[in-house]
Structures are given as structure tokens and as C-alpha cells.
Amino acid sequence: MKSEFKFIDLFSGIGGFHSGLSSLGGECVMASDIHPAANETYYRNYGLRPMGDITKVESKAIPKFDLLCAGFPCQSFSNIGPRGGLNDSRGELVYEIFRILEDKKPKAFILENVKGLVSHDGGKTFSYIIQTLNQLNYEVQYKILEAKDYGLPQIRKRLFIVGVHKSIKKKFEFPQPTKLKYTLSKVLGGKVERDYAFTIRIGGRGSGINNRFNWDSYMVDGVVRVITPEECLLLQGFKKSFKLSGKTNEKYYQVGNTVPVSVVNAIGKQLISAGII
Ligand SMILES: C[S@@+](CC[C@H](N)C(=O)[O-])C[C@H]1O[C@@H](n2cnc3c(N)ncnc32)[C@H](O)[C@@H]1O
Structure with missing residues (x-):
């Protein structure tokens, strides 16, 4: 299923x-990030x-476009970081999304x-976000989707919020689960007892296989080892040919x-099949 959209x-x-949308015929007309190594990876x-x-x-x-995508910084909303919410300068970045939606429609x-994010500050932050998106003239739906339900051997539960401009009288529905593309054992190149990798995170590396915060150590063919950034890429659904730039810690x-690329891809297909983009 393909469509020409920006x-x-x-x-x-x-x-x-x-990665998830270009394979559906989407053309990316603008990207923005402040992380030098990520930007280098992107360009590469x-x-x-x-x-920036x-x-x-x-x-x-910003050139004209059909679809806005944003995985906005989550540290301020996360269950594990400090909970500053919209008053945290990183949380405030959601206002940039509101601004661009209002200006570019x-x-x-x-x-x-x-x-x-859903439960942050007793649900107030999230209600405010949804209410603002509604006021900006979007029909909004949200759902927590797991990478493991969309072909990838990684747990990773994430919140997805999809909005369709109210002038478009078409209904979006979240995608149904799909079958696994490859197993965790295949990614790690040996027999692994677990079916799904833990959620790949930006912190807490190297805590050890018995630590309850462990996410990067696995028993592979009976030997404990830490997964590589390249293996993490596969667990996130990137192609084998994808190349990361930067130092090792920047890669992680x-x-x-x-x-996860395949979750984005599944959502993109739903937007296309509904005739929205
Ligand atoms: C959760 S990550 C998004 C990951 C991205 N969706 C991907 O597929 O890799 C949030 C990103 O926001 C970036 N960021 C933080 N503040 C920013 C700002 N003021 N302008 C642009 N990007 C920013 C961070 O560098 C980080 O890469």
C-alpha cells in the first residue's frame, strides 16, 4: 500500500x-533535532x-506537508524521570507542535x-494536550501500542496519538497486530530463553543480568552478554544496512x-487506507 504524501x-x-513512512511513499520535507550525533546519523x-x-x-x-510526526522529548513526562510536566522546558516543546499545527494545518x-504521559499530574497534562489538539481542529485518538504486536521481538509499550483534521471526513482506526518478522534469537545470533527483548532505554546500561533494571544483558547460547547498538536497531525495526554515527554511548x-519503525509503518498504512494521506 502506497501513497504520495509529504x-x-x-x-x-x-x-x-x-524509515516507517518513506517505504509507504512518504517524502520527508523537513526534520529537526538538536543532537549532533543523531543528526549525523540522519543525514548519513x-x-x-x-x-536544529x-x-x-x-x-x-517549513515547506507544505500533509502529515506531522513528532516523538517529542519524554523525559519530563516519563514515569522514571523527574516529573516536571508542561513546566519543564523539555515538556514545553509540545507547544512547538501546537504552533506548527496551527500555522500549517x-x-x-x-x-x-x-x-x-497519560497519567502525569493526575491526568491533567494529558487532558490539556488532547483538549488543545481538539481546539486546533483535529479529531484525536490515542492508544498504547507495543512493538511486539507489530512484528518486532521487543516489548516497548508507547503512547501514540493520531489526529485527523476535522475538515477531512474520514475515520482513522489503529492497526491490528501483525505477526513477528524475526525472533529475538535471530537478532542475537543464538538461542535466547526470552521471546521478547526488554524495552530499549537510554539509561541504566550495564546493570547486569540479575538486576531488576536490566534491559541490555541477555543469555545467548548460555553465555551472558550485552546487546550492541546495531542489535538494538534491528529490535527497533531498522534495516540491517542502517548506520549509526557517534561514540558508543551516543549510539545507545x-x-x-x-x-519502532514497524509501528509507525502500520499506523501510516491505516492513514493511507482510510484515504487521509
Ligand atoms: C524521543 S526522541 C525522538 C526520537 C525520534 N522520533 C526517532 O525516531 O529517533 C526526542 C528527540 O528530541 C530532541 N530534542 C530535544 N529538544 C529539542 C529541540 N529544542 N529541538 C529539536 N529537537 C529537540 C532530542 O535530541 C531527541 O533526539
């Missing part, structure tokens, strides 16, 4: 949105150099965040932050 990739990281793999800090990008500098958007940061 999208922008805000807080672009290494382009989980880009997609040939598009992300613009989104707070400094004027809406008129794309047909639809896909936002991604940690599931803790990039793969821990990204959105």
Missing part, C-alpha cells in the same frame, strides 16, 4: 518515523540534514511518547530514543 519529522532523532542514512532547535524554526521556513499528525542513546 511529512515532517520533528524531534527526528534517527528517523524511526522517516536519509541524505537530509535536520534543522525547533524553537528557532519559524513556521514559514496538515491533514494529520502522529505523536509518540511514553505511556506515563539514539537507539533507546527511537520509535
